Amino acid sequence: MKELYINSEPELLELAFSLGKPIASRINSPLIDNLVPLRPDDAHKHSLSANFGISQFPFHTDGAYFIKPPRYIILRYVQGVIEPTPTIFVNLEEIENIHKGRLKYPVWKVKSRTSTFYSSILSDNDEIFRYDPCVMEPMNDKNNNKTYFENLIMSLPKTVVDWSINKTIIIDNWKNIHSRPEVKAEEINFRTIQRILIV
Numbered sequence: 074m075k076e077l078y079i080n081s082e083p084e085l086l087e088l089a090f091s092l093g094k095p096i097a098s099r100i101n102s103p104l105i106d107n108l109v110p111l112r113p114d115d116a117h118k119h120s121l122s123a124n125f126g127i128s129q130f131p132f133h134t135d136g137a138y139f140i141k142p143p144r145y146i147i148l149r150y151v152q153g154v155i156e157p158t159p160t161i162f163v164n165l166e167e168i169e170n171i172h173k174g175r176l177k178y179p180v181w182k183v184k185s186r187t188s189t190f191y192s193s194i195l196s197d198n199d200e201i202f203r204y205d206p207c208v209m210e211p212m213n214d215k216n217n218n219k220t221y222f223e224n225l226i227m228s229l230p231k232t233v234v235d236w237s238i239n240k241t242i243i244i245d246n247w248k249n250i251h252s253r254p255e256v257k258a259e260e261i262n263f264r265t266i267q268r269i270l271i272v
Contacts (some may be wrong), residue, residue, distance in 0.1 A: 074244055085179070089271055094271065129253070130144040137209060137242055143246050144272055145270075146244045149241040158260060161251060165202045166248050167223065
């Protein structure tokens, strides 16, 4: 993860194009998403907010519904309260090899933007982690690794990003997973993080 400060959207887009090809997170959406805490009734029906509202989000990778998830994610904090809710990251490269095999064989059904496909949490070549419980469903409830993986996540070191205006981070989305705690009441419909997905 890399931290820096970006003062404008043109500068943010310039950074994104320097890393690869920015893509929209949804069909007909702009390249820059504005992520704002919303109550479920106000959220896009396929979003984490629709499932969890202002409560704690589960750990997830962004764009898990793409056949190949975006390689990088840029997040930029542009509006909020003093001492805003942080974002919490886990570097999945910290998982020991002895555990990785168990993340490759159970099959999950992934609901994409237009169809469904099948995947494991970890790709066969150990290159890509994919996990989002809102769009992924184990094909065999008796032989899935949801609890196993979530216990692994909780056992790993956490990196807490405390936000300030224009603070920007670049994340390797294939190797990191992230979450946020429950947001404060005064952040609802206000706290704003800009996001760009990059393939």
